[in-house]
Amino acid sequence: MTTPLNVALIGYGYVGKVFHAPLLSHTPGFHLHTVVSRDAGKVHADLPHMRVVADAQQAFADPAIDLVVIASPNDSHASLALAALDHGKHVVVDKPFTVTVAEAESVIARARDRGRLVSVFQNRRWDADFLTVQQLVRDDVLGDIAELHSHFDRYRPQVQSRWRESAAAGAGLWFDLGPHLLDQAVQLFGMPLALQVDLALQRQDAQAPDYFHAQLRYRRCRVHLHAGSLVAANGLRFAVHGQRGSYQKHGLDGQEQALRAGTQPGEMGWGEDSESGRLELVDGEGHVSVQTLPSQPGDYRRYYQAMHAAMVDGTPPPVSAEQALALMRLIALGERSNAERRELTVA
Incomplete structure (x- = not known):
């Protein structure tokens, strides 16, 4: 039997507690060895x-x-990743x-110098609904795609006292949900030719962007990414329109909700989408057929x-350093687009 790889989890806030700790604990080949937290009681309660x-x-x-998994506030990611790499550890950054x-460039250069892997946790590549959209695009079911609308809306009218909603660097929805939606779009269609982003602080007392709308321009296709904090009727998740038809999906992937409720990954029904x-x-004669399409299981x-396979067998990591850097460039370009109020070309 192969000895499990030991993992240190840095941070036991929402992301560390809800996502990384249970996922690591239920992935064969990994052993959650250490948690770094100033609140040992909170960790030991779970x-x-x-x-x-x-x-x-x-x-x-x-x-x-x-392996070191970094689930700390965004503005500490780089310094912690550099320190972990200097000690010869592989690194996953939320x-x-x-x-x-x-x-990002400095972390990647350090990983290359130390001969270690660095990857970014893009878990929503394994959302049930996204996997379904990806399969529809891959199989050309809808024909050439003209539009994709990807929404991740919430109704949270009260600003909470937490770093994600503070004025700190890397706070706000563009850094929280933007990486997910951008990454999914790039996985589907590659890098866009250009993008235009609108960021806003819409709630009273908001200190960081709590709204964004981004348009990614491809040769023919237009991708619209949207997240807001004052959307009470927030059911739409995906709408994809192509030459042969459309796909629409409402409701979010249920894995986060299941993890919050204490469901253990792999239990009965894990990753199944209820909606x-x-x-x-x-068809070619204009006849319309409508069907209910269950989502593929997510995990x-x-x-x-x-x-684990990348560390043990040398296979490519699930999110490469190059992909992580390209996404950071899109995030930065989006901030510049918002500041200049115009569309910008993607280099």
């Missing part, structure tokens, strides 16, 4: 026997640790990779399964 240390450097210096392109999509196709563990 993981009674877990080793908890308050200082990340203590985890980095531990020769037993093979999205966004870093706050600036320069930081099916609607596929409407038009966020597939990210860590691929990461």
